[in-house]
Amino acid sequence: MTRKHQVADELPEIFARVSGLLLTEPVVDQAVAKIAQAAHQSLAGSVGAGGTLIDAQGRPTSTASTNSLVEEADRLQYELGDGPCLSAWASARAVRVDDLRDDQRWPEWGKAGARLGLLSCISVPLLVPDATGNNEPEPFGAMKVYSDQPHAFDERSEEVLSLLAGPAALILANLQARERAARLSVVLKDALHSRSVIDQAKGVLMERLHVTERGALQVMITRARAEAILLSRVAQEILDTTEIDLTP
Incomplete structure (x- = not known):
């Protein structure tokens, strides 16, 4: 079985993890927390996951994490204004870090994350479709998963997490719109x-x-x-x- 087919076979389980969120989690912050938990459960090797909604200025508006390690790693990103989660949001692309100890893209954050015991991670953007249909989807946040082992994630991990991020983004965008209207x-x-x-x-x-x-x-x-x-x-x-x- 090819990797593409393996990922496709996982679609029902992936979608099931988020299908009930609109009904069970009517508040954005709670939905972000549930989606973080779903991300953690989706990838083997995960020791924790998080979700972040980010405004146009790059400031987190809603955050959730499955444990204190992820919370601290994310806090460091927001404090430094740099890191894979923010890069995934800014670029609207998946970002994978195979080894935080020697990745040169965010050396300060990587060393701090490694001291926490986190050695690899993967971040994918949360994208909402452009209302006019004329532009590319707009990133408004990111999901991320961490591991305490180097090279814990691969291209398949990116695909699985991106598949989860699709419906999750629609749910969160819907809830945000409801809260703004309220x-x-x-x-x-x-x-x-x-x-x-x-x-x-x-x-x-x-x-x-x-x-x-x-x-x-x-x-x-x-x-x-x-x-x-x-x-x-x-x-x-x-x-x-x-x-x-x-x-x-």
Whole structure:
């Protein structure tokens, strides 16, 4: 059986490891942790794995690791701003390190990782398809697996991990979009509520102080500035009490 056929035969098991994540892990951070665990279980020789979502400036936004060794190795990459995980993300290509002790691409990180007992690793990008269909897939993170033995991974390992990264990336991108939409919904609801409270408070002041709408708003603005509080809080206090000092 060829290596290509061996990898193809593993597809059902690989996809099964991530197929339930959308239903069982509705939070991005938890899904990243589950995907890291799936990556660890996918490759023989693995002593730990991790997943990282990275923003456009190269800063990690969500991270997960299966153990403290991986967590420390990843932390060193983010601290140095260099390493195979960040390179896989930046290049949108798989990156393999056969021996951290003598790899010259990231010598400082490699020596630090070797001191942790990690001797080889493989990182693959998490890619989300371009919405327009006109551009290459956009990297927004990476998955990585570590071993305590040199030369633990090969081209087949890259293929297996890349196959796992495909559906994992779609799941994580979907969850990220959901969380962004949920946050935006909360912001909009808060803004609408604040606007409603301010409008009601203006009405109260207009009646109580016999001022115009503009004058009522100015009274609230003056107090908000004097007390260094939000205008919406001033408005809510006006609605909550009739004893408040409203003198401009």
